[in-house]
Amino acid sequence: MSATKGLEGIVAAESKISSIIDDTLTYVGYGIDDLTNNATFEEVVFLLWNTRLPNAEELANLKEELAKNMEIPAAITDLFKSMPLNTVHPMAALRTAVSMLGAFDEEADVMEAEANYRKAIRLQAKIGTVVTTFARVRQGKEPVAPKPELGYAANFLYMLKGEEPAAIEIEAFDKALILHADHELNASTFTARVCVATLSDVYSGVTSAIGALKGPLHGGANEQVMKMLTEIGSIDKVESWVQNKLDNKEKIMGFGHRVYRKGDPRAPHLRVMSEKLTKLTGKPELYDMSVKIHDMIVEQKKLPANVDFFSASVYDSLGIEHDLFTPIFAVSRTSGWVAHILEQYANNRLIRPRAEYVGPDMQKYVPINER
Numbered sequence: 001m002s003a004t005k006g007l008e009g010i011v012a013a014e015s016k017i018s019s020i021i022d023d024t025l026t027y028v029g030y031g032i033d034d035l036t037n038n039a040t041f042e043e044v045v046f047l048l049w050n051t052r053l054p055n056a057e058e059l060a061n062l063k064e065e066l067a068k069n070m071e072i073p074a075a076i077t078d079l080f081k082s083m084p085l086n087t088v089h090p091m092a093a094l095r096t097a098v099s100m101l102g103a104f105d106e107e108a109d110v111m112e113a114e115a116n117y118r119k120a121i122r123l124q125a126k127i128g129t130v131v132t133t134f135a136r137v138r139q140g141k142e143p144v145a146p147k148p149e150l151g152y153a154a155n156f157l158y159m160l161k162g163e164e165p166a167a168i169e170i171e172a173f174d175k176a177l178i179l180h181a182d183h184e185l186n187a188s189t190f191t192a193r194v195c196v197a198t199l200s201d202v203y204s205g206v207t208s209a210i211g212a213l214k215g216p217l218h219g220g221a222n223e224q225v226m227k228m229l230t231e232i233g234s235i236d237k238v239e240s241w242v243q244n245k246l247d248n249k250e251k252i253m254g255f256g257h258r259v260y261r262k263g264d265p266r267a268p269h270l271r272v273m274s275e276k277l278t279k280l281t282g283k284p285e286l287y288d289m290s291v292k293i294h295d296m297i298v299e300q301k302k303l304p305a306n307v308d309f310f311s312a313s314v315y316d317s318l319g320i321e322h323d324l325f326t327p328i329f330a331v332s333r334t335s336g337w338v339a340h341i342l343e344q345y346a347n348n349r350l351i352r353p354r355a356e357y358v359g360p361d362m363q364k365y366v367p368i369n370e371r
């Protein structure tokens with residue numbers, strides 16, 4: 001028995017939800033470019049959960065259900081108020097709050113498929129409100145109640161800032177939500193599947209997944225990209241900053257991928273949005289710096305940008321606080337996590353791999369006074 005480090009190349013599940021084949025990403029067989037250019041996030045949520053696109057009535061119903069379920073228990077707002085708001089990371093707050101949402105859901109442990117679908121809707125509806133409520137509480141502001149007539153992307157930005165977003169902001173944010181919605185058996189999705197394969201509940205699966213997404217090698221990279229751009233500060237400093245990191249064999253956040261070799265097909269969409277939005281907000285240098293970093297990494301390391309690289313300047317341009325980037329990833333990825341959780345339940349077997357033992361041979365116990 002020998003171990004494959006990081007399970008690289010191991011096929012650990014069958015799935016009908018998304019695929020990455022020859023660097024092409026599809027959700028249920030629909031290309032990511034097609035969906036990003038033409039669909040809305042709500043349509044993608046339906047697609048991932050039902051493995052087919054909705055008709056107009058089904059989409060309207062889903063939107064209505066999401067809008068109806070966006071409010072969160074007051075106890076979650078109080079929970080945030082009780083947190084050390086100067087130091088707590090929003091991903092830690094989100095992890096705790098999603099676990100708490102489970103405590104408030106009377107159906108949390110009802111395992112029928114219909115009940116799990118209802119929980120999926122409630123969780124997807126509430127997670128955006130959880131993130132925006134945290135952000136408002138941290139700023140000492142009142143949470144903003146959702147407006148049912150707005151779509152998911154618009155509602156999120158409205159609840160975050162307290163004013164209705166411009167059409168271009170809604171469009172960019174909706175596309176970003178679509179691009180982050182699912183990604184085959186990435187680390188957080190695998191975590192969710194491992195968790196619920198014990199027949200644990202949906203909330204436990206998503207709480208575990210949030211923990212996995214938080215790390216900088218996964219979803220946490222988008223915040224680190226912004227930290228890098230802020231630290232570099234101006235385009236004339238890019239070359240020496242990046243060269244120094246590369247010479248010290250340090251990783252540059254937002255580059256590289258376990259599966260993609262030629263490039264992450266989500267990155268070009270975010271790059272286009274980054275160029276447009278940074279110009280509009282009067283910060284074109286952020287995009288120019290990103291391109292310069294990108295060209296250096298591609299040239300020297302042959303590593304393409306992943307989804308987290310250009311999303312950083314997109315979210316910054318939307319006026320979003322930098323440590324909320326990863327929670328926003330979680331808001332979108334909840335749709336994918338839940339899809340995989342439902343798929344796991346539908347054809348479950350406990351996930352329990354083996355470890356290759358590399359410790360000492362059989363030893364004899366030594367009494368404590370003889371050690």
Ligand SMILES: CC(=O)SCCNC(=O)CCNC(=O)[C@H](O)C(C)(C)COP(=O)(O)OP(=O)(O)OC[C@H]1O[C@@H](n2cnc3c(N)ncnc32)[C@H](O)[C@@H]1OP(=O)(O)O
Nearest residue numbers: 216217218219221250251252253254255256257258306308
């Ligand atoms: C949504 C997402 O999760 S997308 C990924 C987000 N994460 C990041 O952007 C963090 C930066 N990137 C990385 O750490 C990696 O590329 C990962 C974690 C994404 C993929 O990791 P793995 O497939 O395990 O590749 P691994 O980390 O072993 O890297 C292979 C080689 O490429 C190098 N490398 C990989 N990524 C980078 C990078 N971002 N910068 C510099 N070098 C890199 C490694 O140092 C290693 O070099 P070596 O063989 O000389 O030691």
Ligand SMILES: O=C([O-])CC(=O)C(=O)O
Nearest residue numbers: 182183185186187258307
């Ligand atoms: O697939 C992965 O390993 C990471 C990733 O890009 C994602 O989760 O979107």
